[in-house]
Amino acid sequence: MSATDTQHHSSDDSRQVVELYTRSEKIYPREVQGRYARLRAATVWLLLGLYYLLPWISVHGQQLVLFDLPARKFYVFGMVFWPQDFILLTGLLLLAAFGLFFVTALAGRLWCGYACPQTVWTEVFIWLERLAEGPAAKRRKRDRGPWTADKAWRKIAKHSLWLVFALWTGFTFVGFFTPITELADKVLRFQTSGWESFWIVFYSFATWGNAGFLREQVCKYMCPYARFQSAMFDDNTLIISYDQARGEPRGSRSRKLAHAELADNKLGDCIDCTLCVQVCPTGIDIRQGLQYECIACAACIDVCDDVMRRMDYPTGLIRYTTQNAIDNKPSKIIRPRILLYTLLLLVIMTGWVTVASQRAPVMLDVMRDRNALYRELSDGQVENSFLLRVMNRSNQAQEFTITASGLAGLNIFGDATVKLESGELGSLPITLRAPRSGIKVRNDIVFTVQAVSQPELTIQETSRFIGPR
Ligand code: SF4
Ligand code: SF4
Numbered sequence: 001m002s003a004t005d006t007q008h009h010s011s012d013d014s015r016q017v018v019e020l021y022t023r024s025e026k027i028y029p030r031e032v033q034g035r036y037a038r039l040r041a042a043t044v045w046l047l048l049g050l051y052y053l054l055p056w057i058s059v060h061g062q063q064l065v066l067f068d069l070p071a072r073k074f075y076v077f078g079m080v081f082w083p084q085d086f087i088l089l090t091g092l093l094l095l096a097a098f099g100l101f102f103v104t105a106l107a108g109r110l111w112c113g114y115a116c117p118q119t120v121w122t123e124v125f126i127w128l129e130r131l132a133e134g135p136a137a138k139r140r141k142r143d144r145g146p147w148t149a150d151k152a153w154r155k156i157a158k159h160s161l162w163l164v165f166a167l168w169t170g171f172t173f174v175g176f177f178t179p180i181t182e183l184a185d186k187v188l189r190f191q192t193s194g195w196e197s198f199w200i201v202f203y204s205f206a207t208w209g210n211a212g213f214l215r216e217q218v219c220k221y222m223c224p225y226a227r228f229q230s231a232m233f234d235d236n237t238l239i240i241s242y243d244q245a246r247g248e249p250r251g252s253r254s255r256k257l258a259h260a261e262l263a264d265n266k267l268g269d270c271i272d273c274t275l276c277v278q279v280c281p282t283g284i285d286i287r288q289g290l291q292y293e294c295i296a297c298a299a300c301i302d303v304c305d306d307v308m309r310r311m312d313y314p315t316g317l318i319r320y321t322t323q324n325a326i327d328n329k330p331s332k333i334i335r336p337r338i339l340l341y342t343l344l345l346l347v348i349m350t351g352w353v354t355v356a357s358q359r360a361p362v363m364l365d366v367m368r369d370r371n372a373l374y375r376e377l378s379d380g381q382v383e384n385s386f387l388l389r390v391m392n393r394s395n396q397a398q399e400f401t402i403t404a405s406g407l408a409g410l411n412i413f414g415d416a417t418v419k420l421e422s423g424e425l426g427s428l429p430i431t432l433r434a435p436r437s438g439i440k441v442r443n444d445i446v447f448t449v450q451a452v453s454q455p456e457l458t459i460q461e462t463s464r465f466i467g468p469r
Contacts, residue, residue, distance in 0.1 A: 025283070026143070027215070027216060027280075027281065027282070027283045028136040028137070028139055028140045029126070029136060029278070029280060029281045029299070030135075030136045030137070030275070030278040030279045030303075031130065031135060031136065031279075032279045032299045032302045032303050033302065034301070034302025034303070034305060034306060035302065036297075036298035036299070036301055036302050037298075037299065037302050039114070039298075040113070040114055040123065040297065040298075041123075043114045043115060043120070044120050044123050044124065047115060047120050048120060048124065051172060052168070052172050054176075055175040055176055055180040056180060056181075059078060062075060062078075062395055063075060063179055063180065064077060064078070065176060066176065066177070066179065067176055067177050068177070069177055071423060072423070073395075073422070073423050074089075075395065079356075080361075080393060080394070080422075080423075082423065084363075085359065087355060088352065088355060088356055088359075091348060091351060091352040092352070094348050095345065095348050095349060095352065098341055098344050098345050098348060099345065100225075101232055101341050102338070102341040102342065102345060104229050104232045104233075104237075105232045105233075105234070105237060105337050105338055105341060106237070106238065106333070106338060107237070107238040108233065108237050108238045108239050108240075108296055109229065109294070109295055109296035110238075110296065111225075112225075112226070112295040112296055112297075113295055113296040113297040113298060114297075116295075118210060118211070118218050118223070119295065119297070121169070121207055121210070121211035122210075122215050122281070124165065124211070125162060125165070125212050125215075128158065128161040128162060128165065129158055129162075131161065132154050132155075132157040132161060133154045133155075133158055134154075136278075142154070162208055162212050163204075163208065165207075166204040166205070166207040166208040166211075166212075167200070167204045169203065169204060169207045170199070170201065170202070170203035170204030170205075170207065171183070171184075171187065171200050171204075173199065173200075173203040174196055174199045174200050177199075178196060183196065187200075215281070216281055216282040216283065216293070216295075219282060219293070219295050220282065220293050226292060226295075227292075230292065232337075234335070234337070235322060235323040235327075235329075235331075236322050236324055236331050236332050236333070236335055237322060237323075238320055238321070238322060239290055239296070239320070239321065239322065239323065240286065240294065240296050240298060240301060240318065240319070240320055240321075241286070241290060241318070241321050241323075241326055242276075242286045242287045242289075242300075242317065242318045243269075243316070243317055243318070243319070243321075243326070244287075245326075246268060246269050246317060247268045247269050247287065247317050248268040248270065249266060249267060249268050250267075250268055250270035250271070250272040250287070251267055251268075251270075251271070251272055252271055252272055253265070253267055253271060255311065258312075259311075259312065259314075269308070269311075269313050269314075269317050270287065270317060271307065271311060273307055275303045275304070275307060276300035276303055276304050276318060277300075278303075279299040279300060279302075279303045280299060280300060281295070281297060281299065282294065282295060286300050286318055298320070301318050301319060301320070304317050304318040305317075305318075360393070360459050361392075361393045361394040361457050362390065362391065362392060362393060362394070362400070362449055362451070362457050362458065362459040363389075363390070363391035363393055363425075363459070364388065364389070364390055364391075364447065364449050364459045364460075364461045365388070365389040365390075365461070366386055366387075366388055366389075366447055366461045366463045367386065367387045367388075367389070368384070368386055368464070369384070369386060369387065372385065373466045374465075374466045374467060374468065376436070376468060377433070380436050380437075381433045381434060381435055381436060382433070382434055382435075382436050382439055382465075382467050382468065383413070383431060383432065383433050384432050384465050384466060385429065385430070385431050385432075386429070386430045386431075386432065386447075386463065387428070387429055387430070388402060388427070388428045388429075388430050388447065388449070389425060389426070389427050389428075390402075390418055390420065390425070390426050390428060390449055391420070391423075391424070391425040391426075392420035392421065392422055392423065392424055392426075393423070394422060394451070394454070394457055395422050396422050397419065397420065397422055398420055398422075398451040398452070398453065398454065398457065399417060399418070399419045399420075399451070399452045399453070400417065400418050400419075400420065400449050400450060400451055400452070401416060401417050401450055401452060402416040402417070402418070402428065402430060402447060402448070403416070403447070403448045403450075404430075404432055404445055404446065404447050404448075405446050405448070406444055406445035406446050406465075407434050407439070407443050407445055407465055408434070408435070408438055409434050409435040409438075410432060410433075410434045410445065410465070411432070411433055411434070412430060412431070412432060412433075413431040413432070413433050414430075414431055416430065417452075430447075432445070432465060434465065434467075436467070436468075439465070439467035439468075440467060441466065441467055441468075441469055442464055442465075442466060442467075443464065443466075443467065444462060444463075444464060444465075445462070445463055445464065445465045446460050446461070446462050446463075447460065447461050447462075447463060448460050449461075
């Protein structure tokens with residue numbers, strides 16, 4: 001069936017056409033001011049500031065956050081992660097997931113309202129739209145009217161602003177995967193590689209489409225989190241709710257009517273101004289109860305509080321609350337699911353810190369030569385051969401020296417240094433010799449690999465030196 005298919009019902013005396021598809025109406029959310037709007041603006045500045053500035057920060061010549069895929073190295077705040085550190089990446093993802101579960105169970109859709117990239121970028125796109133096309137009411141009127149020169153230039157201005165911002169977003173995104181100063185240089189000289197160009201354009205286009213056009217549709221129809229979060233909600237979860245008992249029966253009234261006289265006039269506190277609907281970015285009416293489309297942006301709280309103040313009524317007709325509080329039951333913050341998420345977060349965090357702190361910046365693997373256990377030399381010494389695999393996991397090239405200890409007179413025959421680039425894995429054949437006298441059949445020895453310029457970069461590995469029976 002096509003989207004516009006209709007279903008025909010016939011009965012004996014009538015035929016009815018039921019539309020299964022309705023076009024989504026463009027939403028023009030009215031501007032709102034208030035403490036939650038200010039909080040959201042501050043969050044937008046903070047998060048976007050981090051996004052756009054982080055890739056430009058370098059320490060000791062190294063970009064602070066860089067996911068260098070070709071070199072298979074991830075630089076994150078001075079730490080270098082390798083593909084072998086996959087377990088740490090998995091741990092971080094688990095931490096993020098359980099952190100989100102925890103916040104959702106405790107505070108509902110705070111993430112959606114203040115920190116989700118879709119919310120954050122949409123907010124900026126709406127600011128730019130307002131800059132070019134004016135307030136929501138004017139935009140709606142102009143959009144419904146005929147094309148004029150004024151309408152055309154405003155649309156051009158809006159899309160130009162959107163495009164510049166989207167391109168900057170796409171460029172910054174790629175700057176997390178390619179050193180951003182090199183990328184900027186290539187962009188200015190039109191010398192970006194095919195992949196770099198593709199991702200800049202793709203990500204810019206995605207930003208432009210999601211934040212400029214799809215907006216609330218992403219939250220309503222595409223976001224998986226919106227669908228499964230209800231499983232994390234309970235009657236103690238923080239939600240945004242309209243106080244039905246206080247607000248109903250709604251209706252217009254004279255401003256002279258005192259709050260104390262409302263009950264006598266069979267009126268609740270809601271003056272039915274519909275401003276809470278007009279400011280809603282998802283176009284819902286919070287007075288109809290909790291709906292999955294609500295992204296908890298709190299715009300309706302801000303505007304309703306303003307109405308209440310102007311009417312000289314108490315604020316909080318729409319407010320952050322819990323279902324239990326609405327039902328006049330006590331709300332509990334500490335409850336089994338919160339304890340469970342806290343425990344899981346602590347376990348994952350402890351595991352992550354333990355594994356991360358034990359990560360050596362040098363990796364050493366010692367293998368014995370399997371062809372000969374030992375060789376007796378004519379000068380009375382015994383010789384064993386090994387293959388050392390050394391990996392430089394620091395973020396710069398290093399020269400390493402190798403020493404062996406644990407046996408009297410033990411010495412390395414031949415070269416015992418290796419130069420490795422950052423991330424390079426080197427294989428080094430090592431021959432050890434020790435005087436025949438005093439050697440047992442099995443002798444525990446220790447290999448030490450140490451960086452010449454940074455002696456703290458060191459690692460040890462035990463092995464066995466085999467002597468004749
Ligand atoms: S903004 Fe407040 S007073 Fe106005 S319709 Fe909404 S709930 Fe009622
Ligand atoms: S109902 Fe209120 S909190 Fe929910 S999306 Fe609409 S304006 Fe935001």
